[in-house]
Amino acid sequence: MALQLGDTAPDFEADTTEGPIRFHDWIGDSWAVLFSHPRDFTPVCTTELGYMAKIKPEFDKRNTKIIGLSVDPIDNHAKWAADIEETQGTAPNYPMIGDADFSVSKLYGMLPADVEGDPTERTPAQNQTVRNVFVIGPDKKVKLILVYPMTTGRNFDEVLRVIDSLQLTADHKVSTPVNWRQGEDVIIAGSVSDEQAREIFGEWESPKPYIRVVPQPV
Numbered sequence: 001m002a003l004q005l006g007d008t009a010p011d012f013e014a015d016t017t018e019g020p021i022r023f024h025d026w027i028g029d030s031w032a033v034l035f036s037h038p039r040d041f042t043p044v045c046t047t048e049l050g051y052m053a054k055i056k057p058e059f060d061k062r063n064t065k066i067i068g069l070s071v072d073p074i075d076n077h078a079k080w081a082a083d084i085e086e087t088q089g090t091a092p093n094y095p096m097i098g099d100a101d102f103s104v105s106k107l108y109g110m111l112p113a114d115v116e117g118d119p120t121e122r123t124p125a126q127n128q129t130v131r132n133v134f135v136i137g138p139d140k141k142v143k144l145i146l147v148y149p150m151t152t153g154r155n156f157d158e159v160l161r162v163i164d165s166l167q168l169t170a171d172h173k174v175s176t177p178v179n180w181r182q183g184e185d186v187i188i189a190g191s192v193s194d195e196q197a198r199e200i201f202g203e204w205e206s207p208k209p210y211i212r213v214v215p216q217p218v
């Protein structure tokens, strides 16, 4: 069955541009973002990798490690990094997994189990399903899965926004409404009775009994 929200993120060992890792140990007590790419030297992915390097400080602020994956050997990742720096202004400043044997892509359900052979002989389009974003919590559970088409660059600002929501709702009994951003009003979680809500939040605005709006807890 495909990986689902709430599942434990499969653990694996892999070579990366920053040395070998065991994934769960690498995550440690942090949050993590794993984002995947079909092949090196692909244009949309080049822009994405440069942008992730630019906004890495935003992930650091959120105690979130980031790691890329591409279905190429890590030697190619090093050459691609030079292109990324030249064209996007920033080289990857986070590890990139070399998934040359397709093992992580298969483990995460991004490629079928029967894919084999030389990864450098596959076209990016053959690996087009390897364009996911996984957000994983310190408990190693999968919190968010995004899958993008190869022709659409990912919105990593949205990933930061979701992490803000996930971290808030991990600590407080609230949910975040449409397009919510840090500092805006939130909704008391449906699992909280009115009696409990009075104890926790005091009062709230209630356009309908099932919509209970309060300021963002700090």
Ligand code: BEZ
Pocket: 038, 039, 042, 043, 044, 045, 046, 124, 125, 128, 150, 151
């Ligand atoms: C890209 O432009 O990054 C891309 C091209 C083909 C397949 C997947 C990604």
